[in-house]
Amino acid sequence: MNDTISAIATPHGRGGIGIIRLSGPQAASIALKLCQRDKPFTPRFAHFHHWYDDQGETIDHGLTIYFAGSNAYTGEDTVELQAHGSPMLLKALFERTLMLGCRAAEPGEFTRRAVEHGKIDLSQAEAVVACIDAATLRAAKQAQKQLDGTFGRRISQYMDDLTSVVAHVEACLDFPEDEVPELFYGQLRQRVESELITPIQQQLNSKLGERLFEGATVAIIGEPNVGKSSLLNALSGRDRAIVTDIAGTTRDTLEVDFEVHGIPIRLTDTAGLRQTDDIVEQEGVRRAKQTAETADLVIFIADASRPETWTPETHFENLHIHLKVMNKVDKTKTLDAKDFLPISIKQNQGLETLIEVMATQLGDTDLTDESALVTSSRHRAALEVSLAHIVAGLDMLGREEMIDLTAMEWRRAWSTLGEILGIGDVEFILDKVFSEFCIGK
Template sequence: MLSDTIAAISTALGEAAISVVRVSGPQALRVAEKAFKLPANFAPRLAHLVHAVDANGNSFDHGLLLHFKSPASYTGEDVIEFHGHGGVLVTQRVLERLLACGARAAEPGEFTQRAFLNGKMDLTQAEAVMDLIHAQSTLALRAANEQLGGAIGREATAMQQEIIPVLAHIEAFIDFPEEDISPETGADLLKRIDSVLLRAEKLIATSEQGRILRHGARTVISGAPNVGKSSLLNVLLGFERAIVSPTAGTTRDTIEEIIQVHGIPLRLVDTAGLRESDDDIERVGIQRTERELDRADLVIEVVDASQTAEAVQRLTLPDSIANRRILVLNKADLGIHSSWSAESHALPFSCVTGKGIEPLREAIRAIIANAGPLAADHPVAINARHKAAFERSAERLRAGRAALERNEAPEFIALEIREALQALGDVIGQVDVERILDVIFSTFCIGK
């Protein structure tokens, strides 16, 4: 695959001031010589004004051409980038000309895949490229930059370096079976294993944080009909997204939007009001509301505070989410009934005036922060693939530790330690790379 020269449009489809078309591979410069009129002084790492030409030598666009010579490029190969006019048609024509001159169309993520295969980044850094592109909050952006800088890869590598001497000691006892593992040596090996286990457990604990940063905390706005759920959604978004009407049952389906609160991405879900209904469509909406409550990270329960607390239908939540509920006393501009005084943690709110928006934002931040260390003291947040690998490594280390404590045959202990090392290698792409590359890079956009 690396013998091919690939080309793709690297900017988003649509009209813009400029577009970027990228070429990478051993024939990149030769392809560029056919597709563009290059100046006599064309040199790497300098921007040259060139004309893109068709097969007859006629110019159809002009812009800046850059040559990044191997290995000093993003992919580690010869790379050509043409920065031309950002029209859809002209950009497509440039790409077609490059393909006609000997390049082939790049697959999704192939440029970054080549960067990985050529040793320009480890697998965690390659994944961070898409995290950086898809970041929807300042904290997500920061976490992606930390990962792109190699934070997770360095941690996995450091754990490997701690485990390798353990395996070396165990294999030495395999080579010299007449020697038993002394208590002092065994204690030292156990100490090393415990150190790596502690590091693994700390990383595994950030997986929930990573999920929230990448996909947003699923925040369900729920309550009885006509209490102001859709109005609250609109206030949080800052624009009229949901239809607001005094008619109960207006919202019949879930509405999702993403916002950022104190750097945390929230996936807001406005739901149908919970009540008994004879309307088939509304009943379907209520069923969807119940499903959303089951999968929520946070529930904002909205009630009409102008009514008595006894008259209001309250939500019954499962234990898993009960401590992640925010009670919003809406319609505070109409006055809050005295019966709500027992709800000391409830937040007075008015969708009409916007009063109470900052306390609500702070309450959201506080609850989501409890799901993981979202503060600046722990920037590393692993994804689901990393979590599975670290969990597999920790499981094998625990098994090896137990075997070592029982003074079992060193062959069995070594087997467990090797599998732990292999799992750590999977994190950064050192072991059995082929079985995970396609899954990872298939999520990339063309041109990246």
């Protein structure tokens, strides 16, 4: 933390602009030496300078911008050098900052310093990476919400609620059980259930947040010539799979990437499911079954004019089929196929409905508050552990011999939630007890 660090902040390669970032107590003085300037920089003002090597020769020229202390991204003095985007010039400029006293920054060290100086919490730091890696616009917008602190504020509210209920429980430790009315415990239970258990459970029930960033796999399965390859082409908008009337055309899995309501999808076309003596096709069928067993969403497609293709149980015993689709409904006047979504790929009928159903199956619902979305497995694990502690404490609430254990479980829940934000201090709860209660009362 006492080092001044430096790094090239723009991607490797040629471009119009390349940026060198310095952060630390000596950032300004090192930049002044680099510019051969005596007068201090004006904070948040773009200074035009030449930057010089140890021989006094110009390395490059551009803009030098100084951010002072707490007004900087990292929470400490920061300087950005906006140079030409030449890899060789940037390398020379970077190496010059090292000669003047900088240390090469480690991966993520600028953002880590922002966390350590209290500029952002840990969930916001993770959102920085999410913004960069977002594969769809919706994912990027969700990352921005987390970066703005909306998710962190929700977690902070849970922690505040836990602090308050623990304070109430701690106050009961000094009183015999018969002096604490049951109504008090009833109100506390209701508060814990409504303010903590229910909203946390609602967050955990949705996997939309994670799927926006991690994506989802969708497998199309069915017998030969029912329209699997045609469906892949229609959904992706590309002529990716070969479509013929010859059974067994697709002998291997074929993947294509696209998105449904902002959710990145890897759609897989599989070999037709049937008994065959062809060794290559047998391997294709095996891979089709393997793909279906590991997919997040399985679409079984059948041919409306061929009832023998309507039963996935012929090929699978325990596979969960998420969505059943009946293709070629334009070829029959009467159709009695329950639980199937009717479509005609050839006539472009029902595909929009299919996409909507897919989105729903993947967790896209009419959420009124997407700031509550869980976007990483780390956050999910912490919320699950915290919820378990909250429920365990609630089960013991009201029993005199268990009241201290109730407080302990809820303190553990608080600490676990704090891990999401990168904080944790049990002493804070004790401070809250003395600030809100007169223990002698």
